Amino acid sequence: MLKTIIVILLICVILSLMSGLVFLFKDTGKPNSRRLWYALGVRITFATLLVLTIGYGFYTGELRMGLNAPWHGGVQAPAEAPQP
Numbered sequence: 001m002l003k004t005i006i007v008i009l010l011i012c013v014i015l016s017l018m019s020g021l022v023f024l025f026k027d028t029g030k031p032n033s034r035r036l037w038y039a040l041g042v043r044i045t046f047a048t049l050l051v052l053t054i055g056y057g058f059y060t061g062e063l064r065m066g067l068n069a070p071w072h073g074g075v076q077a078p079a080e081a082p083q084p
Helices: 002-026 035-060
Strands: none
Touching: 002 035
């Protein structure tokens, strides 16, 4: 569930970024247009929610880094340090 929320928030950030780019080109000659600023505010809000969600995932243990990643294929024992 948490990973789904993270993906949705990431897609929202990207969509807001693209809409800001469209507004940048469309509203170039309109000095009173605020759509670009609103898109920036929405993007900052989604990015903040994304960072907080990822932080919550690490805090609760639902998200992990290191040897537990899916591409490692299994849990590996840490390498031993050489003894002198």
